[in-house]
Amino acid sequence: MLIGYARAGTDECTLEEQVWHLHDEGCETIYEDPLPEEEKERPGLTRLLQVARTGDIVIVYRLDRLARSTQHLLEIAESLRQKGAGLRSIREPWADTTSPEGRIVMTVFAGIADFERALIRERTTAGRMQARQRGIHMGRPSKLSPADNAEIYKMATQDGLPIADIAEQFSVHKATIYRIISKFRSENG
Template sequence: MGNEHLIGYARVSTQGQNLEQQRERMLALGCTRIFEEKISGAKRDRPELLRLLDHLREGDVVAVIRLDRLARSTSDLLQIAELLRAKGAGLRSEAEPWADTTSPAGRLILTVFAGIADFERSLISERTSSGRSAAKARGVKFGPKPVLTPSQIAHASVLVNWSRTLN
């Protein structure tokens, strides 16, 4: 794996699960430090991941056993990979050898994924916009439902006008 400084990130989703298997595999890979977390990947606030990102130095490589231990989704993975790139660090997954940003092929694959994710976001936005326009054309009203009835609004207007005549 070269002279890079491998730093591991291990995560299990629940307190009942064990990090031991991930820890052993990361030590076998040569990780000099392992950040461990027992927290759902769906949580945005993952303190050990934040500590890991803060700890990283240029040339470090974050090692994970599988990408789903690190990221919740493709967009989350791409965001984390970009944070690593900005720090001059790499990413390597044992189970997904194509996800190795320390190699030109791995960087290419993640770049392609980023392009696909961007394309997907633009398609979703376009479909949402088209759907909203079609719904408006059918008379659908967006936003919260009015709390007051039309008669209550008319009564409030009378009261406001009445209070203005007093001043």
């Protein structure tokens, strides 16, 4: 039996498009997880892995719809293998565990993809560190100006105003006030 699996994502491939492709491939049953990317629970995938049996082939539009990491992909593929089921990807024809060649190719490509993600992560981290060293601010812009920060520090340390009152006056969280105080103390010894 051909079993499809589709998971919503934030990219150009909608859940509906994936389901259409899976029907086109001949999937008799399709399990879906229409939840946002942040969701950890995937009841559709869990159910699919419970019902898969010998001779079944699980088909996905792309491997990234099935697993979030190489390790997770390999765990799912192994779980299906132990049940006597296979795995195939529509967009990655090399990912077909129903043949020995497909299994080895998928494992190699999965490893290469994982290596590439690690390189990208490493380059991104290095780029952020270099930007910080050049004084480039990362993240969203601060709601407070340097003059506001100086005023907050003065109000908290010299005037002795309560942190909650200062935070309310500047419409920020108390933790922001504590960070400003800590920053001023470390910069001014």
